[in-house]
Amino acid sequence: MPQNFRQSEILTLARDRGKVVVEELADHFGVTLQTIRRDLTELAEAGKLTRVYGGAILSSGVVNIGYEQRRDLHSAEKERIGRLCASHIPDNASLFLNIGTTTEAVARALLSHDNLMVVTNNLNVANIMAQNPSAEVVVAGGVLRRTDAALVGDMTMEVVRQFKVDFAVIGSSALDEDGDLLDFDVREVRVSQAILAQARRRFLVADRSKFHRSAPVRIASLAEVDIFFTDAPPPVSVKDKCADWETEISIAP
Numbered sequence: 001m002p003q004n005f006r007q008s009e010i011l012t013l014a015r016d017r018g019k020v021v022v023e024e025l026a027d028h029f030g031v032t033l034q035t036i037r038r039d040l041t042e043l044a045e046a047g048k049l050t051r052v053y054g055g056a057i058l059s060s061g062v063v064n065i066g067y068e069q070r071r072d073l074h075s076a077e078k079e080r081i082g083r084l085c086a087s088h089i090p091d092n093a094s095l096f097l098n099i100g101t102t103t104e105a106v107a108r109a110l111l112s113h114d115n116l117m118v119v120t121n122n123l124n125v126a127n128i129m130a131q132n133p134s135a136e137v138v139v140a141g142g143v144l145r146r147t148d149a150a151l152v153g154d155m156t157m158e159v160v161r162q163f164k165v166d167f168a169v170i171g172s173s174a175l176d177e178d179g180d181l182l183d184f185d186v187r188e189v190r191v192s193q194a195i196l197a198q199a200r201r202r203f204l205v206a207d208r209s210k211f212h213r214s215a216p217v218r219i220a221s222l223a224e225v226d227i228f229f230t231d232a233p234p235p236v237s238v239k240d241k242c243a244d245w246e247t248e249i250s251i252a253p
Contacts, residue, residue, distance in 0.1 A: 167203060
């Protein structure tokens with residue numbers, strides 16, 4: 001297959017799956033691993049894909065990857081991040097959990113905790129936490145975003161503002177070199193900002209893929225976060241800023 005047609009089909013597969021893997025592409029096209037790596041490098045240099053370990057993902061700008069595809073990306077890393085974050089939350093605590101596949105991993109890691117109050121605008125998180133018989137689950141109502149079972153909008157913010165909790169656990173779609181947390185939906189961002197404002201301690205959970213992505217709407221700065229839980233060291237510029245801001249970076253083993 002000519003290179004330009006192969007790269008076009010790789011982009012189509014990436015749009016469908018969210019991520020493409022070198023070995024799978026080599027089998028699909030009947031070419032060598034090196035050929036696929038070269039294709040992915042050229043597509044990344046053209047700004048069409050972002051290289052990640054073992055393959056590539058769509059380069060984001062103004063449209064996010066589909067929720068089911070995001071859930072499958074770096075799932076093992078998200079579970080480790082979730083367990084690490086949950087280890088910093090004691091029993092008998094109150095917390096916010098917002099939208100995101102990594103906050104869902106935190107919820108799963110909290111199932112053995114006792115006597116939690118969990119406020120969330122994520123129906124997936126609510127369903128997970130419902131399995132913990134000692135947890136009180138409060139769902140912040142609002143407009144349902146069917147693509148990811150999120151609740152957003154003014155009503156959601158009004159519910160959030162009724163609480164003052166011990167911990168806020170939020171995710172983000174991207175993290176830039178200025179240390180800014182970024183996302184795609186301004187309604188979701190406003191809810192995240194309200195969540196941060198109503199918590200005594202603020203945690204960010206985000207895997208390494210967020211270091212290489214972009215999104216158009218700013219949530220907050222890492223300066224406003226107490227602990228950043230991730231699975232790999234962030235870029236040096238971000239590490240330096242976190243040191244200045246006294247934001248702890250905690251890397252999941």
